[in-house]
Amino acid sequence: MMIKRRYSDYNTYLRSLFGQRVQKITVDTGLGCPNRDGTIARGGCIYCNAKGSGSGLFSQGLSISQQIENGRKAMIRRYKASLFLVYFQSYTNTYTSCANMKKMYDQALSVPGMVGMAIGTRPDCVDPEKLxxxxxxxxxxxxxxxxxxxSIHNSTLERxxxxxxxxxFERAVTMTRERGVKVCAHVILGLPGEDRSMMLETARALGRLKIDGVKIHLLYVVKGTALETMWTRREYQCLEQQEYVETVCDFIELLPESVIIQRITGDPHPEELAAPAWAMERNETFKMIQDTFEIRGSYQGKRFDEKS
Known part of the structure; x- marks a missing residue:
């Protein structure tokens, strides 16, 4: 039985544009991050793993073309897919020259059935020429x-x-939207030092910015990170599953209906996860979120206030 969703989900959005399901193919470009190489800071974000939330496929010798072709064959075999969207995911995919960006994007978009692309990057790694x-x-x-x-909170970003x-971030959003490019903001719930009210302030701010899309992530502890050290020393405590579920629902209620919710939980690699164990229960967490909306009789935008 199909679950009726109480928010504007990404698959439905893509189907409304193209008339059929569109499968995302994730690629690893092998680019770095200025927050890891010392250009901005050292060590990267405290939760970031060595692969930058990516697959590590580029470092294994797979070119962008090979990654896309492998992904395309898998999607055709599994879903009988004919339309695709390429997602430049790991690290910072504008942290290079415009010439190299163009080469990467042209290469990816030349694949048969490719209808678009999503480019993961940092707000401090774009400029007018790149945009x-x-x-x-x-x-x-x-x-x-x-x-x-x-997070919108500078104290958290520093932490x-x-x-x-x-x-x-605000400057990058303005420059990007002025050029007719859609913007998705990545948000993490459960960051050190943040309570629920602070997380929901982030939702309100994104609503006021009229952001096009949001990806909501759970902060989970990856082995070998600075966050794991904090967690081991009991300087950080992970959100409980029900607490996360309630916060996600609160967050989405504060966003306008026009915002496309592209993700509502994390997706850790099993071999890398230190905590919380429930982060592996992705389907259960998803169902709990749907059930919570049903119990509340709630939906995206229910508590959105443009003036708040």
């Missing part, structure tokens, strides 16, 4: 830029060693 290049693809493709924000402030 002009990205915007040049919008006449033929669906184009999203996904900015890692995590997690993010390397930029909220004002930087």
């Amino acid at each position: 002009d290049l990205i915007a040049s693809y919008t006449k033929d493709y669906l184009v999203w830029v996904e900015y890692g924000l995590q 997690i060693n993010r390397g930029h402030d909220f004002a930087c």
